[in-house]
Amino acid sequence: MTAIFGADIGFYRAMRLGSLEVTAALALVAILAARPRVRAAADVGSLTPMEVQLDVRERGARRTVTLRPPCVIGRTSEADLPLRDAEVSRRHARIETQNGVVYVADMGSSNGTFLNGRRVDDVIELREGDEIDVGTTRMVVTSVRAG
Amino acid sequence: MAGAIAVAAVMLRLAPAHAIGPPWMLGLLAALALVWVAWQPSGTVRDDVLPALAVVLAAFGLGMVARLSPALAQKQQLWILVSLLLAIAMGPVFTHFRRFAAYKYLWVVASLALFAMLLVFGQEVNGARLWIRIGPIQYEPIELIKLFIVLFLAAYLAETADVIANARPWSLRANVKYLGPLFIGWGASMAILVVQRDLGMATLLLATFATLLFVATRRLDIVLFGALLFALGAVWAVHHYPYVQTRIAVWRNPFSDPLGAGYQSSQAYYSLAAGGLVGSGYRLGHPEFIPDVATDYVYAAVAEEFGLIGALVVLAIFLDAVRRMFRAGLEQPDLYTKLLATGLGATLGFQVVIIVSGVIGLLPLTGITLPFVSYGGSSLVANFLLIALVWAMSARPRRNA
Numbered sequence: 001m002t003a004i005f006g007a008d009i010g011f012y013r014a015m016r017l018g019s020l021e022v023t024a025a026l027a028l029v030a031i032l033a034a035r036p037r038v039r040a041a042a043d044v045g046s047l048t049p050m051e052v053q054l055d056v057r058e059r060g061a062r063r064t065v066t067l068r069p070p071c072v073i074g075r076t077s078e079a080d081l082p083l084r085d086a087e088v089s090r091r092h093a094r095i096e097t098q099n100g101v102v103y104v105a106d107m108g109s110s111n112g113t114f115l116n117g118r119r120v121d122d123v124i125e126l127r128e129g130d131e132i133d134v135g136t137t138r139m140v141v142t143s144v145r146a147g
Numbered sequence: 148m149a150g151a152i153a154v155a156a157v158m159l160r161l162a163p164a165h166a167i168g169p170p171w172m173l174g175l176l177a178a179l180a181l182v183w184v185a186w187q188p189s190g191t192v193r194d195d196v197l198p199a200l201a202v203v204l205a206a207f208g209l210g211m212v213a214r215l216s217p218a219l220a221q222k223q224q225l226w227i228l229v230s231l232l233l234a235i236a237m238g239p240v241f242t243h244f245r246r247f248a249a250y251k252y253l254w255v256v257a258s259l260a261l262f263a264m265l266l267v268f269g270q271e272v273n274g275a276r277l278w279i280r281i282g283p284i285q286y287e288p289i290e291l292i293k294l295f296i297v298l299f300l301a302a303y304l305a306e307t308a309d310v311i312a313n314a315r316p317w318s319l320r321a322n323v324k325y326l327g328p329l330f331i332g333w334g335a336s337m338a339i340l341v342v343q344r345d346l347g348m349a350t351l352l353l354a355t356f357a358t359l360l361f362v363a364t365r366r367l368d369i370v371l372f373g374a375l376l377f378a379l380g381a382v383w384a385v386h387h388y389p390y391v392q393t394r395i396a397v398w399r400n401p402f403s404d405p406l407g408a409g410y411q412s413s414q415a416y417y418s419l420a421a422g423g424l425v426g427s428g429y430r431l432g433h434p435e436f437i438p439d440v441a442t443d444y445v446y447a448a449v450a451e452e453f454g455l456i457g458a459l460v461v462l463a464i465f466l467d468a469v470r471r472m473f474r475a476g477l478e479q480p481d482l483y484t485k486l487l488a489t490g491l492g493a494t495l496g497f498q499v500v501i502i503v504s505g506v507i508g509l510l511p512l513t514g515i516t517l518p519f520v521s522y523g524g525s526s527l528v529a530n531f532l533l534i535a536l537v538w539a540m541s542a543r544p545r546r547n548a
Contacts, residue, residue, distance in 0.1 A: 012431065018161040019429040022207075023457045025154045029203050030463035032150075033196050033471070070482065078310060091306055098480035103544060105481040107306055108249035122245045123481045123544045 048100040051147025052126065055140040058083060068147065069097040072107070073134060087111050087135030095126070102126045102144050111135055148184040151199035152177045155206030161429050162210045166217035167224060176224070179231040183535075186235065188242055194475055194541035198234075200468045201519060201534040205230075205527065207461070208520035211448055214430050215441045219522045226524035230531035237532060241539035248483045251302035254295040261288035261295075265343070277345055287525035289348050294529055294536075296352060297490035300359050303328060305483035308363035316368050326369065329360070337380065344388060346381070347505075347513025351497050353377045358493040363486055398511035411438045415506055418444075418451040426454030441522040443514050446506045461520070462503065468534075469496040475541035484540055491537050495530070 052067045071080035074091040083092075089109035096103045105123045106113040113120045114133040126132075132139040155177070159167060167173065180202045184195050205227055213220035247254075265288055270278040278285045304311075307325045314321035337349055357370045384391050393408050401412040414437040421427060434440050434448035441448075450458040469492045476488025498518055505512035516526040 012428075015161060015430050016428040019426060019431075019453060019457075022158050022161070022210075022429065023425075023453050023460060025157045026203070026207065026457070026460045026464065029151070029154055029200070030460055030467055033200055033464065033467035072309065094481065096480035096482070098478070098544070101480070101544075103480040105245075105483070108251075108302070121243065123479070123484070125544070 048097065049147055050097045050100065050102050051143075051145055052095060052102055052141060053143040054081070054132075055142050056081070056083075057138045057140070058085060059136070064142070067095055069095040069102055071095050073139075074107075083134065083137050085135040085137045088137065092134050093120070093132070096123065100146065104132060109134070148181055148195060148199045148202065151202045151206075152180060154203050158206050158210045159213075162213040162220075163217060163430070166213035166220040167209060172224060172228075176227055176231065179228070179235065183231055183235050183238070186238060188542075191542040193538055194471055195538075197468065197471050197475075197534055197538050197541065200464055200471075201531060204461075204464060204468075204519035205531075208445070208517075208522075210429070211445055211520060212441050212522045214452075215435060215445075215448060216522070219441050222524070223522050223527075226527045229524070230527045233528060234531045234535040237535055238539070241536050242542075244487070244536060244539055245481070245483065247298055248302040248305065251299050254299040254302075258292045258295045258299075261292055264288065277343060285524075287523070289343075289345060290525040290529035293348065293352065293355075293494055294491075294533060297355060297359070297487065297494055300329070300356060301483060301487035301490050304359060304363040304486055305481075308482065308486075311369075312364040312366060316366070337377075344384075344390070345514075346384060346391060347501060347515035349380075350377075350513065351494065351501055351515065354497040354501075355490055355494045358497075359486060359490045362489050363482075394511045394513070398508065401508075411444070412508075412512065414438075415444050415447040416508070418447040419507065422451040422454045422458075424454050424456060426450070426452050426457055428452060439514075442516060443502070443512065443521070444506055445521045446503050446517050449520070450506075462499070465496070465499045465518075469493075469499075471541075472537045475537055478543070479540065480544055488537055488540050491533050495533060 050069055052069060054065050054067065056063050056065055065081055067080060071094070072091055073079060073081045073083065073088075073093045073095070075083055075085065075088045076090040079091065089107070089111070091107050092109040093113040094105045094107055096105055102125070103123045104113065104115060104120060104126050106120045111134075115124055115126075116131055117133070126141055126144060128141055128144055130141045132141070159173065180198075184198050187193055209220060209223055209227065212223050264279055265277070268279050270280055270285070277287050277289060279288055310321075311325050314325065316322070337352065353373065357373055360373070361367065361370045385395060396403070397409045397412050401409040401416060403409060405413045418432070418434050418437060421432060426432070429452050432448070432451040434444075434451045437444045437447055446458065449461055453460075472488055472492030472495065476485040476492070479485055479488070495518055498515060501510065501513060502515050502517050504510040516523045518526060518530045
């Protein structure tokens with residue numbers, strides 16, 4: 001007697017077991033995928049306050065500024081580091097920080113942001129001694145430290 | 148990814164043989180999935196689990212669709228093929244996703260162009276005009292518009308978030324200046340969505356918009372204002388579109404008209420009930436009594452055949468995916484990437500919430516797809532591209548050489 005109510009018992013058993021296997025496999029995927037990647041969760045997105053000191057050389061004048069990322073560099077007076085340079089976009093570049101590392105990112109400026117002479121088209125780490133060029137202004141990173 | 152393909156094989160081994168295959172086709176799909184993950188720029192560390200989750204969900208969906216409608220499963224298989232090919236082809240472009248920020252108005256223009264095409268060439272299905280037909284292919288452009296709008300919002304907010312956040316709520320000039328472009332871009336799409344009568348997508352876009360705006364600026368007043376606007380729009384829609392009224396009446400009492408308007412919904416509740424804790428077993432239940440089960444109600448079919456446990460496991464996989472997308476954003480230093488990942492994660496998450504709530508009766512049903520699982524080529528392509536983009540964004544930021 002392989003059939004009850006027209007259904008094949010072998011088929012029924014195979015499908016019943018198979019479904020449990022599928023559920024188990026999917027549950028395994030869900031559990032494995034829930035495991036965090038590489039580092040502990042506390043390390044991700046942690047906000048270590050940082051302080052960056054820049055030596056700004058703007059049209060012959062020199063000044064030293066201290067920035068606390070995240071901050072904006074641009075021509076607008078609302079920028080954290082306002083520059084009076086016609087070749088700088090109003091909101092030109094951002095200094096960002098993540099896990100105690102400081103990065104520079106271009107904000108889609110017209111004339112671009114350059115780090116040590118190379119155009120920044122993604123996010124690049126900043127270290128002491130690096131030169132950032134925006135428009136005709138050069139900024140030298142004199143210190144990067146936790147602040 | 149190899150694990151994902153193994154899980155896919157466990158799933159698809161049970162599917163009716165005439166609905167999927169031939170075997171070389173499945174082999175090709177598996178090979179493409181491997182190529183997708185293997186082919187990334189050298190020296191980068193990416194979150195490879197994310198594409199693997201997409202592949203597992205798509206394989207699971209293919210199995211469900213194969214069991215519900217063999218004809219649709221054959222088409223679904225081709226759409227998965229197209230999605231994987233597109234995801235692979237877009238890989239090198241997505242690697243430079245930060246350049247997308249510079250072209251933010253291009254996304255608005257592209258969205259409007261798609262809307263215009265929809266108005267001119269659109270086809271009406273079930274009272275909503277959603278489809279463009281190009282030869283034998285039907286495409287639902289709203290799925291792509293969803294991505295474009297997030298790309299625009301993330302780029303715009305990354306530039307202006309701090310200004311919006313610091314503007315005083317009562318300063319009309321400051322608010323209008325920076326919020327103006329947002330509300331024009333968003334309002335236009337919302338208006339057209341209401342005209343298109345696709346309230347599910349309108350809700351999804353609004354939820355994504357509100358999330359992004361709040362995450363970027365922490366201005367609750369703008370978010371509440373947007374929600375109020377949407378509530379007014381929704382009330383207007385209820386009064387002017389009979390089909391929305393029907394949806395809400397069915398939601399409040401599906402058994403008042405069990406053989407008419409409430410048929411689909413009440414059959415879905417029977418399915419959910421029949422599933423119980425562990426389900427009837429794959430191919431042993433009868434979800435085919437629900438009309439449109441492969442698109443709108445696939446979650447009811449999952450709950451019937453794999454039970455509460457199976458349905459929750461599927462939700463857990465979605466939760467993992469969304470969490471990984473948010474994490475990809477959190478690990479990035481720049482605001483644009485953070486916002487983009489948040490927005491894309493929110494889109495996927497809200498889409499799951501809206502359709503699953505619709506199926507189980509928490510919200511009125513709106514006809515959007517369950518990402519990757521439902522039958523629907525437009526949705527598959529858009530969601531695979533979404534995952535491919537976030538996967539590229541999960542790369543560790545470059546150290547200074």
